Amino acid sequence: MAKKGDVVIQIEKCKGCEICLASCPQSVLGMSDKVNSKGFKYAVKVNSACTGCANCAVICPDAAITVYREK
Amino acid sequence: MAENLIKPENLVYEKTNAMTDRVLHYCPGCGHGTAHRMLAEAIEELEIQGETIGIAPVGCSVLAYYYFDVDMTEAAHGRAPAVATGIKRVMPEKYVFTYQGDGDLAAIGTAETIHACNRGENFLIVFINNGIYGMTGGQMAPTTLENMKSTTSPRGRDIKTMGSPLKISELVAELPGTYYVARHSVHTPANVRKTKRAFKKAFQYQKDNKGTCLIEVVSNCPSNWKMTPVESNKWMEENMFPYYPLGDIKVPQ
Numbered sequence A: 001m002a003k004k005g006d007v008v009i010q011i012e013k014c015k016g017c018e019i020c021l022a023s024c025p026q027s028v029l030g031m032s033d034k035v036n037s038k039g040f041k042y043a044v045k046v047n048s049a050c051t052g053c054a055n056c057a058v059i060c061p062d063a064a065i066t067v068y069r070e071k
Numbered sequence B: 001m002a003e004n005l006i007k008p009e010n011l012v013y014e015k016t017n018a019m020t021d022r023v024l025h026y027c028p029g030c031g032h033g034t035a036h037r038m039l040a041e042a043i044e045e046l047e048i049q050g051e052t053i054g055i056a057p058v059g060c061s062v063l064a065y066y067y068f069d070v071d072m073t074e075a076a077h078g079r080a081p082a083v084a085t086g087i088k089r090v091m092p093e094k095y096v097f098t099y100q101g102d103g104d105l106a107a108i109g110t111a112e113t114i115h116a117c118n119r120g121e122n123f124l125i126v127f128i129n130n131g132i133y134g135m136t137g138g139q140m141a142p143t144t145l146e147n148m149k150s151t152t153s154p155r156g157r158d159i160k161t162m163g164s165p166l167k168i169s170e171l172v173a174e175l176p177g178t179y180y181v182a183r184h185s186v187h188t189p190a191n192v193r194k195t196k197r198a199f200k201k202a203f204q205y206q207k208d209n210k211g212t213c214l215i216e217v218v219s220n221c222p223s224n225w226k227m228t229p230v231e232s233n234k235w236m237e238e239n240m241f242p243y244y245p246l247g248d249i250k251v252p253q
């Protein structure tokens, strides 16, 4: 079974570009309904299928994502 | 989730320490931020953060010195390779890079670019090619594609009157002074990782005094291309890559 992972998204850094959504092989990410203090919708987890592959963090232009993976 | 995975021992990816914590001023989805981070990761992984000096351009990345946690200076528009020449000659033991857009490097700075490459100056030139002048509101650049609209080519670039899009990387690859020339992109995770590997190679060649390395990053400008970031990356694949194909252009023999 694939290892389990998790991501932490820094809401205030996110500019809502949505590039991470398309890069996630597990379709873990979606967009918020709320906006951050700059008025951007931000990326959120919509399920718990993350494997910790780090694709989303690698592609994020604003380095807003930190990735964890079980050992 | 049953188990909490968010603890230091499980960390697999976080922002590199070779970048500062400042919030980037770039538009949402702009490739400048990703290109910065890959360059910074290359610097961190090679453990040369304390020995690296960067030169920022004029263009959207004019404030690049806020974001790289290395010594940096700022050049007049297009003059980064001339400034880098001076810095590297005075401090040959340092790792020196310039970071320049296509307006900076391929228009106002063409002479500096070509002559630095021709002299084989021993530094890395990072060339961000988004086919447009981003900072000033979307004017035509030398790299703007045929028929591509910009504020100064509102009916599309006409080759007859405006010339063909300039392939700077192929051009400098012809010069004996260049050692390693490659074209990459930062629009998918796989491409982002390849770009970092190219930056690392270029710094390693610099250590061995091999000559000029130029890494072009074909990038997007969602704001002036007037597309969403995701659309801009798709447009780039379909329109930029056929004319600016990715891959090595000049590799060490």
Ligand SMILES: Cc1ncc(C[n+]2csc(CCOP(=O)(O)OP(=O)(O)O)c2C)c(N)n1
Pocket: B058, B059, B060, B061, B077, B100, B101, B102, B103, B104, B105, B108, B128, B130, B132, B133, B134, B135, B136, B141, B221
């Ligand atoms: C001497 C001089 N001429 C013109 C300008 C105006 N100017 C500022 S940025 C720029 C072009 C930037 O385009 P590019 O290098 O492609 O970078 P981008 O903004 O797309 O990242 C120009 C023409 C200037 N600042 N200085």
Ligand code: SF4
Pocket: A005, A006, A007, A023, A024, A025, A026, A027, A028, A029, A049, A050, A051, A052, A053, A054, A055, A056, A057, A067
């Ligand atoms: S780490 Fe991989 S699987 Fe997890 S959210 Fe990011 S892209 Fe998706």
Ligand code: SF4
Pocket: B025, B026, B027, B030, B031, B032, B060, B130, B134, B135, B220, B221, B222, B223, B224
């Ligand atoms: S104007 Fe274009 S190149 Fe400049 S930050 Fe915005 S998207 Fe990036």
